[in-house]
Amino acid sequence: MPQLPAPAYPAEVRARLEADAKEVIARYPGSRSALLPLLHLVQSEEGYVSRTGMAFCAELLGLTTAEVTAVATFYTMYRRRPSGEYQVGVCTNTLCAVMGGDAIFDRLKEHLDVGNDETTEDGKVTLEHIECNAACDFAPVVMINWEFFDNQTPESATRLVDDLIAGRTVEPTRGAPLCSYKETSRILAGFPDERPGAVEASGGAGPASLIGLRLARGEEPHPRVVAPRAGSTRESGPADAPQEPDHAAGPTAEEGE
Numbered sequence: 001m002p003q004l005p006a007p008a009y010p011a012e013v014r015a016r017l018e019a020d021a022k023e024v025i026a027r028y029p030g031s032r033s034a035l036l037p038l039l040h041l042v043q044s045e046e047g048y049v050s051r052t053g054m055a056f057c058a059e060l061l062g063l064t065t066a067e068v069t070a071v072a073t074f075y076t077m078y079r080r081r082p083s084g085e086y087q088v089g090v091c092t093n094t095l096c097a098v099m100g101g102d103a104i105f106d107r108l109k110e111h112l113d114v115g116n117d118e119t120t121e122d123g124k125v126t127l128e129h130i131e132c133n134a135a136c137d138f139a140p141v142v143m144i145n146w147e148f149f150d151n152q153t154p155e156s157a158t159r160l161v162d163d164l165i166a167g168r169t170v171e172p173t174r175g176a177p178l179c180s181y182k183e184t185s186r187i188l189a190g191f192p193d194e195r196p197g198a199v200e201a202s203g204g205a206g207p208a209s210l211i212g213l214r215l216a217r218g219e220e221p222h223p224r225v226v227a228p229r230a231g232s233t234r235e236s237g238p239a240d241a242p243q244e245p246d247h248a249a250g251p252t253a254e255e256g257e
Contacts, residue, residue, distance in 0.1 A: 006050070008055075109127065
């Protein structure tokens with residue numbers, strides 16, 4: 001059914017958001033490019049991207065609400081309805097899933113009595129399964145407001161959500177200290193994180209992700225990458241020497257031959 005026009009923000013909220021929005025828009029040569037951070041900005045106000053927020057973005061950028069809605073519904077980082085103070089995402093992509101991500105997700109659904117993309121009755125936690133977050137070295141991974149909690153188990157993930165609900169301090173495995181979902185959205189809109197030590201906090205890739213870089217720098221010997229096929233009469237080299245694969249088409253000819 002057709003909906004009534006979205007209600008406007010209260011005057012004081014509108015004035016504050018408009019000042020912030022103009023600061024964001026000024027960073028770009030074309031105002032349309034500011035749409036993604038502006039969606040984070042309005043999300044930081046209400047905890048999700050409401051129809052009011054999308055109408056606000058459309059007005060300031062000279063877009064239609066249909067254009068703004070198309071973007072807001074494409075990216076999963078934009079919530080479309082009210083959600084919890086803490087967004088708990090469990091990676092259920094291939095590696096995390098086989099390492100225990102599916103078990104973690106099932107445990108949290110039962111423990112919190114919510115389904116995917118649902119929020120606990122107290123408004124504290126929204127649970128969702130998420131796609132790969134490029135942290136496969138630390139699988140299975142749980143993310144809370146986009147901060148990493150690595151090498152989780154069903155038991156450790158249960159303790160995490162219990163601590164969040166009880167208001168106890170929860171420390172990410174790496175990266176900045178945890179903050180609320182609204183605060184995270186404001187940071188993603190491009191405004192500085194002014195908490196002491198937050199900017200300096202960091203975390204890098206795991207050992208498996210760095211092997212290729214170390215090999216390229218010659219920091220480690222090349223391991224055997226292809227074992228000789230069974231029955232091969234080719235002489236074996238040193239144990240750590242790279243082996244050439246037996247190509248079915250025969251050896252590769254030199255250029256021009």
